[in-house]
Amino acid sequence: MENGIAPQWLDERFNARSDFDEKNIHETLSDRFQSWRIKTIIDVIEHTSVSSPWYKARLNRGRVKTVTAQLTELLNQKSRDSSNVNWAISEILNALPSPSAADVAADSEAFLAVGHGDIEGVVSVPSSGTSGPAKRLCSTALDMEETVRFFEYGMRFMVGPGRDDRVALAMSQTRPGNVADLLGRAMERLGVSFEAFGFMPEGTEEDEWVWNLAEWRPTCLVGVPPQMLSLARHRLGRTVAETVRTVLLSGDVASNLMVGQLRENFGAEIFRHYGLTETGLGGAVECGQHLWPHLRDDLLVEILDGTGRPVTAPDDFGEIAFTTLTREAMPLIRYRTGDEGRLLAAPCPCGSMLPRLETIGRMDDHLILNDGRKLRTPDFEKPLLPLTFVRGYNLHLSGDNLLIAIKPGPGLPPDGPGLIQKKVAEWLGPSAGLIISVSIATPTANETSTRITGKRRLLRS
Numbered sequence: 001m002e003n004g005i006a007p008q009w010l011d012e013r014f015n016a017r018s019d020f021d022e023k024n025i026h027e028t029l030s031d032r033f034q035s036w037r038i039k040t041i042i043d044v045i046e047h048t049s050v051s052s053p054w055y056k057a058r059l060n061r062g063r064v065k066t067v068t069a070q071l072t073e074l075l076n077q078k079s080r081d082s083s084n085v086n087w088a089i090s091e092i093l094n095a096l097p098s099p100s101a102a103d104v105a106a107d108s109e110a111f112l113a114v115g116h117g118d119i120e121g122v123v124s125v126p127s128s129g130t131s132g133p134a135k136r137l138c139s140t141a142l143d144m145e146e147t148v149r150f151f152e153y154g155m156r157f158m159v160g161p162g163r164d165d166r167v168a169l170a171m172s173q174t175r176p177g178n179v180a181d182l183l184g185r186a187m188e189r190l191g192v193s194f195e196a197f198g199f200m201p202e203g204t205e206e207d208e209w210v211w212n213l214a215e216w217r218p219t220c221l222v223g224v225p226p227q228m229l230s231l232a233r234h235r236l237g238r239t240v241a242e243t244v245r246t247v248l249l250s251g252d253v254a255s256n257l258m259v260g261q262l263r264e265n266f267g268a269e270i271f272r273h274y275g276l277t278e279t280g281l282g283g284a285v286e287c288g289q290h291l292w293p294h295l296r297d298d299l300l301v302e303i304l305d306g307t308g309r310p311v312t313a314p315d316d317f318g319e320i321a322f323t324t325l326t327r328e329a330m331p332l333i334r335y336r337t338g339d340e341g342r343l344l345a346a347p348c349p350c351g352s353m354l355p356r357l358e359t360i361g362r363m364d365d366h367l368i369l370n371d372g373r374k375l376r377t378p379d380f381e382k383p384l385l386p387l388t389f390v391r392g393y394n395l396h397l398s399g400d401n402l403l404i405a406i407k408p409g410p411g412l413p414p415d416g417p418g419l420i421q422k423k424v425a426e427w428l429g430p431s432a433g434l435i436i437s438v439s440i441a442t443p444t445a446n447e448t449s450t451r452i453t454g455k456r457r458l459l460r461s
Ligand SMILES: [Zn+2]
Pocket: 287, 288, 289, 294, 348, 349, 350, 351, 352
C-alpha cells in the first residue's frame, strides 16, 4: 500500500495481459477493457459455434453473423457509454442459447471445444440436489494458467511476499487441475507457504483436523462459510484465530451477517470469493472495501429474469449467467448457473473498473411462507447466528413442518432445542404458517468418511 491507496490487483491483471497488442495511450484502462471484452466475445462466439458440438447444433451461421455484426457496431461506437456496455452486450447476446448445469451434466463431452490430447485437468462435480450424472469439466494448460494468474493477483488483497504469510485451504485435497492445485501454484509464485487440509470433517475426525490446522499456524484461511463458522466455534477455534489475519470465503453464499460474525470470531479481515468449476474455479474476489467481489476480467456476467431475458434495471436481482472469454477446453456462452444475484451498478470506492457481483443463494433453495414471504436457507442465520452454541444448521421441510437440524457447539444448554425453536418462531412470526421443530444432529461414524462440502441445504420430503 502506497500513499494509503491500495493497488487494484485485478485491474493490474488485465493491464498485464500479454496478448493485448493495441495499447493506445489516449485510451483509459477502462475503455481498453471494454473494447477487449467486446472483441473477445466476438471471437468466442465465432470459435465456439463451430468447435463446441452443443453450440454448433444450436447456432446457425446467420444468427452468429447477426450477433457478431451487432457487437462490432457496439465496439466501433465512438461515444460508448461505459456504464451501459454490460447491458448493451447482454441485449445482443439474448439471441444466443443459454445452457444450464443440467445440460452440461447430461453430456459434458458436447461442450468440449478441443481434442482430448489438449486436456490437462479434469474436475468432476456432482449435480447439486440430484442423483444425476456428474459434470466433467475439462481445462487446457492455458485455462489453468488464467486461473492461476487470477489467484496470483486476487490473493494479494490477503497475503503478500515478505510478510511470512501462510495460506491454509480448508477445502479440497490437491489433485491435478483442482482448486488446491491451482491456488497452491499461485501461492508458490507469490512466495507464500500453502497447505491443503481438505474440507473440515464432522464427527470423530474433526478434532484431529482442527488440531493439525492450528499447529500449522495459518495467517490466511480459505474455506466454506458454514464450515468457517463451525471452526470458529470449535473448542480449539480460538487457537486457530490467534494466527489468522485474513479469511477468504468461497463455495457457498456469505451474507453480510455471516461475514460480520466471522470477523468478530476470528478477529480477522474477511473477504468473499465467487466462482464455479465452470468458470475455471476462480470467478470474482472482494477488494479491501468488502463491498462484494469484483469479477475477473475474462468473465462476462449477465443477470437474467425468469424468462431468460436480461433484467430491465442494472441493479435488479436474477439468475447469474456467464460467458467465458479465455477458456479453451470448455468455452461457455450465457451459462445459467442456478445462482441468484445482481451486478452492482455503482462504482466501487476502490476505483476498480471491474464490475461487482452480489450473490444471495441458489435459485431453488428457498421456501415460500403462507404470508407470501420468500426465505432462503442463509436467511435463518438471523435468528441462529447470535446463539453462540450453534455451529451450523440444515433445514428439512415436509409440508408445513420445518425441522431445523442443529450442529451443536460448546455451551449447548439443556434447554437448547427449546430456545432455538422459540427464537426461530419469534423471528418468523405467527403468519408464517410453519410448525417448527429442532433436532440436535450428532454425526454418525459413517458420515465422517464421506466428503462433506459444508454447504447448507433445504431438504424437502
Ligand atoms: Zn473494490
